[in-house]
Amino acid sequence: MSNPAQPHRPVHREQEEHVPNVAYPVHDLTDRSTVDVHAVVEGPEDAPVVVMSPSLGSTHAMWEPQAIALRARFRVVRYDHRGHGRSPVPPGPYELADLGADVLRLLDRLGISSAHFCGLSLGGMTGMWLAAHAPERVRRLVLCCTSARLGPPRFWAERADLVRREGVEAVADGVVTRWFTPGWAQAHPETARDMRAMVAATPAEGYASCCNAIQSMDLTDLLPRIRAKTLVIAGHEDPSTPPEHGRAIAASIPNARLEVLSPAAHLANVEQRQAVTALLLEHLLDEK
Numbered sequence: 564m565s566n567p568a569q570p571h572r573p574v575h576r577e578q579e580e581h582v583p584n585v586a587y588p589v590h591d592l593t594d595r596s597t598v599d600v601h602a603v604v605e606g607p608e609d610a611p612v613v614v615m616s617p618s619l620g621s622t623h624a625m626w627e628p629q630a631i632a633l634r635a636r637f638r639v640v641r642y643d644h645r646g647h648g649r650s651p652v653p654p655g656p657y658e659l660a661d662l663g664a665d666v667l668r669l670l671d672r673l674g675i676s677s678a679h680f681c682g683l684s685l686g687g688m689t690g691m692w693l694a695a696h697a698p699e700r701v702r703r704l705v706l707c708c709t710s711a712r713l714g715p716p717r718f719w720a721e722r723a724d725l726v727r728r729e730g731v732e733a734v735a736d737g738v739v740t741r742w743f744t745p746g747w748a749q750a751h752p753e754t755a756r757d758m759r760a761m762v763a764a765t766p767a768e769g770y771a772s773c774c775n776a777i778q779s780m781d782l783t784d785l786l787p788r789i790r791a792k793t794l795v796i797a798g799h800e801d802p803s804t805p806p807e808h809g810r811a812i813a814a815s816i817p818n819a820r821l822e823v824l825s826p827a828a829h830l831a832n833v834e835q836r837q838a839v840t841a842l843l844l845e846h847l848l849d850e851k
């Protein structure tokens with residue numbers, strides 16, 4: 564029976580036949596107020612495109628260890644989420660759909676019809692949303708250290724409130740503690756210090772509004788719709804999105820596999836830079 568509270572949206576017969584029952588509304592992207600996010604584009608103009616999406620509190624720079632290797636063979640597009648780095652900071656709270664619609668606007672702006680998408684944590688959440696809502700724009704998908712539902716929502720509401728009150732500085736030490744295993748952070752104090760500075764430099768309203776996007780996010784029912792061949796990477800020692808989260812994602816996306824790296828905490832692409840780069844190259848180059 565139709566729900567009078569929901570606007571009517573025509574459903575194509577083909578969608579009805581192939582899309583499993585999903586209780587999640589398909590967003591009308593035209594009702595989203597998108598922004599032009601800051602992006603860095605490198606690599607040969609005619610090469611296949613890889614879009615790289617960062618974590619909460621990071622800029623596009625967090626993908627540098629992989630971009631160095633990928634840009635010889637791919638057109639690499641790295642960007643800053645809204646509210647982060649050099650991207651605009653529209654007033655929040657944001658929803659994950661806002662972050663996904665910003666990427667669609669970026670692809671349109673760059674004239675890219677479809678691309679591989681590689682995201683870590685908040686970037687991975689954005690990737691799952693995109694691959695489910697705009698499957699024709701996503702070729703291969705890589706989801707690093709991420710989650711389809713990262714509760715409890717109250718936790719994210721409290722972090723957002725704290726950051727709005729006291730600034731990102733108030734959470735920066737805790738965030739970086741979860742990004743690296745203690746041994747790695749001790750052995751690489753300069754990198755850990757630089758990453759902390761990157762977190763602390765995030766605009767408070769942007770950081771808090773992205774916490775709100777995670778607070779209201781539940782992608783679990785969407786995962787069976789994803790058609791892109793997917794590589795899920797988890798850090799064995801990740802306290803933020805432990806391997807069970809990656810395992811659940813890989814079990815729900817029809818064409819997905821999981822790799823668990825150790826030792827690695829939340830920013831596995833930094834701590835295990837060579838392993839993550841090798842996995843990305845293998846997954847993206849083997850496009851059959």
Ligand SMILES: O=C(O)CC1=CCC(=O)O1
Pocket residue numbers: 617618619620683684685686738741777803829
């Ligand atoms: O900051 C954290 O606790 C870890 C995290 C969750 C989403 C994200 O991007 O980072």
